[in-house]
Amino acid sequence: MHIESLEQKWITLSLAAIGLLVAIITLDAFFHGINPPSKVETIDSARLHLSEEFAEDKLGVSVNEKGDVIVRMVAGRYSFFPKHIEVPAETKITFRWVSMDVLHGVHIPMTNMSTMIVPGYVAEITTTFPKPGDYPLLCNEYCGLGHNHMWSNIAVIA
Ligand code: CUA
Incomplete structure (x- = not known):
């Protein structure tokens, strides 16, 4: 040839x-x-209560040394912990989520916030709430019989 x-x-x-x-x-x-495409930060989901960052008393809203607002939450069947948080409006807020058991999702209606929470990884989103009000935080990945009741509440204050 x-x-x-x-x-x-x-x-x-x-x-x-x-x-x-x-x-x-x-x-x-x-x-x-x-890895999940969004984030390449791993964590031991079975030992969250012993981890520095996601121990129970570290959860919720905090401000770091640079003045950034950080929200740490744990997703588990069937709630987000803490169940209720308050954050300021018109402020950059970094959410960090981990799962303590299975795959969950988090979605805040009326915002662009939506991500999977994969066990073993930290899911992180930075956002700003332009308007004060009450925002529900819903699980949007089927995670079991209580999935429909898995939610938490964010109060955005002026
Ligand atoms: Cu958690 Cu659905």
């Missing part, structure tokens, strides 16, 4: 490109592991 030299060059070039892509994907997966 005769192959034109120009054709041969293109064949070699495209095979090299495919090889390079496969190598990049393989190396990336090898070095970074397989």
Whole structure:
């Protein structure tokens, strides 16, 4: 079989490109592991109560040394803990969620906030509430019989 030299060059070039892509994907997966796309921060879901950050008395609203408002919440069948929080309006707020058991989701209607809470990983979203009011925080991943009742409440104050 005769192959034109120009054709041969293109064949070699495209095979090299495919090889390079496969190598990049393989190396990336090898070095970074397989993770949820949003966040690559891991945590031991079975030992949250013993963790520095998500121990019971650390949950809820806090302000760090830089003045950022951080909200830490644990999702578990069938509630978010704490059940009720208050945050200021027109302020950048960073939410950090972890699951203590299975896959949950969190969704705040009327906002752009929605993320999965995968056991073993920290889910983080930063947002601002423009208007004061009461916002429900709902689970949007089926997590068992009590899924429909899994919610919490955020009071945004002026
Ligand atoms: Cu938690 Cu559905």
